[in-house]
Amino acid sequence: MRTITTLLSLILTIAAVGCGSGSAALTGPETPRPSVAAIEPGDDSVPDVPLEAPDxxxxxxxxxxxxxLAARPEGAVFARTEVVKFLIDLEDERKVYFTQTARWEIHYDFAREFLHSAERPVESHGAFNVREYRTVDRRFVCGSLVHYLDADTWTFEMLAxxxxxGxxxxxxxxxxxxxxxxGEDLRYRSLSDLNDRQIAGVRDRLPIIATDELLGDLRYQPLTQGVTFGYLRIVRGPLDMAAVRRNELLVTADVPPDLPLTMGLVTGTLQAPLAHVGVLSQNRGTPNMALRGAHDDPRFTALDGQLVRLFVGPQDFKVEAARPEDANRFWAAMRPPRPFTPQVDVSESRLLDLCDLNHTSVPVAGxxxxxxxxxxNMRPRVRTPGGFVIPFAHYRQHLTRNNLVVGIDQMLVDGAFRDDRPTRDGHLRELRDIIGRLPVDRxxxxxxxxxxxxxxxxxxIFRSxxxxxxxxxxNGAGLYSSVVVDANPTEEDVVNAIREVWASVWTLRGYDERDFYRIDHRQVAMAVLVQPFVSDVIATGVxxxxxxxxxxxxxxxxxxxxxxxSVTDAGASVPEQHLVYTYSATPEPEVLSRSSLTDGQPILNEAxxxxxxxxxxxxxxxxxxFYTAPANAVDVEFVVTRSHExxxxxxxxxxxVYPDLNTDR
Structure with missing residues (x-):
């Protein structure tokens, strides 16, 4: 193969692809997702309701x-838990009802079925939720008993x-x-700041356990549930990104800062759920779990180097040897059925103020x-750093003006480049080096x-x-580079930052991920979002x-x-986590953990x-x-300033991806 350098004398003008509008601009490759079942066929980690179980x-x-009575709910915040819900009927001699919780998941449904009468009616569901959880004049005290199996701890919990x-x-x-x-082992666990305030006067009479104590004993953490196939590889020491193969299932001692395309991840330490590796796994639909000491666990060490099938469920996991024909069929189904061509418009070369753009600007500004x-542009105003964008036109001009396009085209179709990963890595490094050395338009x-x-x-900060x-x-989280430069940057600082961001189109991990998703590399373009660094930051979040x-x-x-x-590159640190329920008029915050870096002190207060x-x-x-299916949420990154803005x-x-209880696999 001729190297890119020998092709610098060739020139090719790249034609712009017509722009779309509306949600089409934000729609990527068609990505089939293997069905996710909450209950693995033949697995008793979430047992059926016994026929003889009373209500x-x-x-x-x-x-x-x-x-x-106990349920092992597929929607549990913490895995390996058993739950029994209870109601105390204050209008009937304080009778306590421990419910068959797999059958009666909601307090209201049970109360309506068994405790409703003409003399003591149970209201509508909405009225029940207000009266029985948020008023003094309530008929029931509703709560849950939870057995945390890893810690062998029993807790009494109220709604957040x-x-x-008290x-x-x-x-x-x-x-x-x-x-x-x-009863002697039962502990009270507060789920929220509100719970803490309510029991303040009786804390000395309640045996209390903090959530962070439970986290210390938690062994299994499912982050992306589902099934995958891959060659199991136990990684000891730092993960060599260039050595990862897409058909591998990685078992690592620690949480890697980034994750090339692979069939799944098992870490030996707990993960920050919204770290880059978690977001990437979720959006790829590749199972991701943590199991303390996984890299030394005999369930994995016995299968090191072998083709395996891994099931990550809400309450437990299963790993076993697999057949090549099953794996090949699964891998083929994961790839998009059709190529995807990104939209590019190089007709705009002005520097564009960020707030003058909108969601249809993707073909120009990314x-x-x-x-x-x-x-x-939201009203009421939501603060952003502002800034401006160097549009795609300048990246494309940098390639064409320096005669790189034909060399890139020939590299992309070269057999050795496509089939041999070390060769591909070497050529991509060479291309990035060339882009990073050639002059930028003055x-x-x-x-x-x-x-x-x-x-x-x-x-x-110069952002991709x-x-x-x-x-x-x-999603592409972490595929491309951002560069921070000091205040009052020199011309050289600016040039180097722009070139480094442009060159990051051609990282090995970026190429490999796009290739798996059948994205046309020739139509990938890089704009640069230039923003002032936000000062006085006390916290970062996702x-x-x-x-x-x-x-x-x-x-x-x-x-x-x-x-x-950092949340996105958390390593072994635990972030502060809040799950805030928004289905009622008043948000209900539940504290899942405090930061491991603050000695249990809150980073964000309830307000x-x-x-x-x-x-x-x-x-x-x-x-x-603006989004099409399957997107059903927004991933938001933010910082918090000293003034709590x-x-x-x-x-x-x-x-x-929510578990599908009706899936038969």
């Missing part, structure tokens, strides 16, 4: 009695938004404790800039430097914004505008970390979380109409 009992006297007074919580706890065989522009550099003066004395990322069906655990309780899921840490939730709901309402830095489509 309710008034006491639980032994393990058998518990087993007849339940405002029952003395009444204590009385209910004591009554339930006397009615169960594990998906990242176009979607952030929509946030910038007129463009002068325009950029003039624009930068309006930023004042702050650092600047392509037509092959942040799309429905193709949120999705959906409840990732269950479709039945709408909400938003927030991960946040101190400014010295911060409520305000952020309002912003996320507004962004969802703004952006979702939220600044949104990215918004893109996100797909939550």
């Amino acid at each position: 309710y009992v008034h006491r639980i006297d032994d393990l058998h009695g518990w087993s007849l 938004g339940d405002d029952l007074a 003395d009444r919580v204590l009385r209910a706890f004591e009554q339930v404790r006397e009615a169960v065989y594990f 998906a990242k800039a176009s979607q952030l522009a929509e946030v910038c 007129g463009l550099v002068r325009q950029v430097r003039r624009k930068l003066r309006s930023f004042g004395t702050t650092r600047t 914004s392509t037509n092959a990322e942040d799309l429905v069906g193709f 949120a999705i505008t959906a409840n990732p655990f269950t479709v039945h309780r709408p909400g938003v899921f927030i991960n946040v970390q101190t400014a010295g840490g 911060d979380v409520i305000r952020l939730t309002g912003t996320l709901v507004a962004i969802d309402q703004r952006m979702r109409p 939220v600044v949104v830095v990215q918004a893109r489509p996100y797909t939550v």
Whole structure:
């Protein structure tokens, strides 16, 4: 193969592809998703309801009695849990009802079926939710008993938004404790700041366990559920990205900062759910789980190097040897059935103010800039860093002016490049080096430097914004580069930053991922989103505008970390996590964890979380109409300033895959 360097004398003008409009601009490759079942056929991790199980009992006297009632819900926030819901009827001698919870998942359904009468009617579902969780004059005390199997801990839990007074919580706890065989081991777990405030006066009389204590004993964490096939490879030490093959299932000791396209990931430490590897796995539909010590677990070490089938379920997992014919059929079904050609419009060469763009600007400015522009234009105002965009035209001109296009075309069809990954890696490195050395149009550099003066004395970030990322069906998180330069950058600083972002189109991981999704590399274009760095940041965060655990309780899921840490590249650190339910007029925040970097102290207070939730709901309402299926949420990255103002830095489509209980695989 002739190298790219020998082809620099060849010139090719690239024709622009016609632009689309509306949601088409944000629609990526058609990505089939293997069906996700909540219950693995032949697996008893989520057992059937026993035929002899009663609908309710008034006491639980032994393990058998518990087993007849307990559910292992597919929408549980924490895996390996068993739940029995209870109601105390305050109008009928405080009778306690422990319900068959797989059969009666909702307090209201049970109350309506068994406790409704003409003398004591049970209202509508909406009225029940208000009266029984948020008023003093209630008929029932409703809660859950949870057995955390990994910690062998039993907890008494109220709804996160339940405002029952502390003395009444204590009385209910004591009554339930006397009615169960594990009463001496029962602990109260608060789910929210509201729960904490309500029990403040009785804390010294309640045996309490903090959520972070439970997390310390948690062993299994399903992040993307489903089935996959791959050659199991146990990685000891840092992950060599270039050595990863797409048909591998990786088992790593730690959480890698990035993840090339692969068939699945198992980490030996717990993960930040919205880290890059989690977002990539979710959008690819490739199973992702954590199991403490997985790299030394005999269930995996016994299969190292072999072709396996992995099932990641809501409560447990299963890994076993697989047949090549099953794996080949599965892999073929994962790829899009048709090629995808990104939209490109090189007719616009002006530097474009971010807030002058909108979601239809993808063919000119890329998906990242176009979607952030929509946030910038929201009313009431949602703060963004602002900035401006160097459109696709300048990237394309850089290639054509320096005679690179024909060389790229020939490289892309070369057999050795396509079939041999080390060869491909070498040629892509060479191409990036060439793009990074060739001169940038001086007129463009002068325009950029003039624009930068309006930023004042702050650092600047040059961010990638392509037509092959942040799309429905193709997330591309972490595929391309961003570059931070100091305040008052020199001409050389600006040139180097622009070239580095442009060159990142041709990373090995970017090429491989696009290739799997049948994206036409020749039509991938890079714009540069230039923004002032947000100062006085106390926290960074990622949120999705959906409840990732269950479709039945709408909400938003927030991960946040101190400014010295990271959510997207969390490593072994645990972020602060909030699940805020949004199905009622008043948001209900539930605290899932505090940051491991703050000694248990909150990063966001409850008022911060409520305000952020309002912003996320507004962004969802703004952006979702622009997305096609299967996207059902928005992935939002943000920072929080010292004045507790939220600044949104990215918004893109996100797909939550909920378990399908009707799937027969």
